[in-house]
Amino acid sequence: MSKQKVYWICQLFGWTLFVTVEYIAYLLDDGFDSDTFYLAITNIFLGITLTHLYRLMIRRWNWVRLPFFRLAPRVLLSVFVMAVIMTMLNLPVDRILVPEHMVDEPWLVIGYIMNFGKIMLTWVLSYTAYHYFEENRNAEIEKILLKTNIRETEAKVLRSQLNPHFVFNALNSIRALVYENPTKAQQGITQLSNLLRNSLLADRRKTVELREEIKTVEDYLALEKVRYEDRLRSHIDLDGRTLFWQVPPMMLQTLVENAIKHGVSTAVGGGFVDVRSSIVSREDGPDKLHIIIRNTGVLGDKKASGGFGLANTAQRLELLYGSEAQFHIFQEDDNRDDGPVVCAEIIIPAQSEGMFRREKVKNGEF
Template sequence: MSKSRIYWTLQIVGWTGLMMYEFVVYSAQFGLEADTFLWSVINIFLAIGLTHVYRLIVRRWNWSMLPLPRLAFRVSVSVLILGSVMSFINIPVDREIIAHDLANQPFVFWGYISGWCKNMLTWVLAYTVYHYVEQTRLTELEKIMLKTSMREAEAKVLRSQLNPHFTFNALNSIRALVSENPMKAQQSITQLSNILRNSLLADRRKTVELREELKTVEDYLELEKVRYEERLDYQIQADPKVLYWQVPPMMLQTLVENGIKHGVSKLPKGGKLVVLASLEDNALLIRISNTGCLGTTDSGGVGLLNTAERLSILYGKEAYFKIFQEQENTVCAEIRIPTLSDGLQRYNGETPLRSEVV
């Protein structure tokens, strides 16, 4: 049933029940009269009409958005007006009651008005409170939707980032390979195209499977291997149970790039980078460790800040990212991602990503 039908049903049933109850009480005291029944019916339509006008005013001027003190003042004035209108219309009909009670109750007139005001107050409070709560709920929902849209826009920007310096360096390395090792140059071009394709698609997807992300990381490290040669050793290991886990696209590549740029590349003899993905406490734990010191690895760039922000956008407080000095000459970036997809259920026993040590 629609809200409009519910409203009119409650209006008709509520006011009819109240007026018929008062008609029965009146008839028991003063006798059954046809005119009294007719006025009871008239009062039903009159009460419905007056309260409906109040409803239209509330909706027209959006009273539910007012601060509570201002709303309370308007409700009080409205109740007084509605009760007074009903009273003055019904005074000619109820003159016998007023005449009977006037001798013993000097303030019977105001008591008469207050009786109608109580009836109107019950309806006005019920409708106003409902409308106020409903409007507040819709406002909060709109805020949530707006915040979600803003965070999604931010996430798209964060997902689509790719260091242009890497592309430039990769192309220079491939150019050197064209004459020295054409087969390797062809393989490197394929790897670079895979990375660029994933970068272009990143802003269209919130998450990707871990195995796809690790493949991008592997292509990236292979291209960097062409540049740094024996100065770079790397290793990738992943528990087969987490290969289908959903992770933000290009996030690991950003962290791996940070480890090489601010760690391995700064050492004359180079160093080693290790990527480990495992399942711990029903959550995906990714550790990226590289040779270097935290003072040089943690550059404070947007890459590390974006990683924490992206995890917060997608997973909330259940996820975390931290970077710390694990050993004297080893920096570790650690990511924890809670269950977001059916990664564990989709695990079908495939062999894990090839563990490679170069």
């Protein structure tokens, strides 16, 4: 049932009940009288009319949006005006119909106003309080929706980030291959096209399968190897159970880009980037995806170590998963033959779609 129908049912039932109680009191004292009956009917319609006009007035001027100290005087004045109007109709008629019940003193008018005022105040407070709290609730919902839209917009911006410097360097590398190795140049153009396409599509999807994200990483690494040649070594090792797990798009590409820009490129002899995935089994909850990205480098100040890429990853995981996801980056022990190593760890909870696809992998359906 709509709110409009509920409102009119409450109006008709409430005023009929009130006037009926008053009319029964007259019947017990004086018996049935047609004039008194017509007055009772008139009071029902007058009460409905006055309170409905009040409803239209507060909706027209949005009283429920006013602070309490400004709303209260308006409500009390409205109650007084409606009570006076009801008194102006009933008091003269009652003097004619039941003069024996009338006492000729000034307090009689105040008594009528107080009587009708109590009824009007009950109605007005009920109606105004209901809409006042409903308006506040709607305002809170609007704030939540606004925050959600802002967070979604932020997430879209973060998902679609592709470093323009990388695009510029990739184009230069491909241009150098056009005459030396046309086949490799064509392959590079295809890889760059795939990257740009994925970057454009990233703002339309909250998550993608890990295998799709890894293809983006592989295209990125292939283009960077054209530039760095033997100075860049890479290795990707994925657990087959993780291939269909849902991950934020372009997230791993951002971290790998960060690893090359602030790690491999600064090392004298170049370096490596290693990407691995596995499933973390938990006794106290569902399994989670564990991704490790290791690279040659020294973890220093965040601004000097790819602050944007790290902040990008942390913020996107927070927007998507809240406290369920984890992101850590740390310096591994320096006692290694291949130099210092930086390690980034990502832990992502399961998505329903990812869980469904992983079950199919286990069952041999993929």
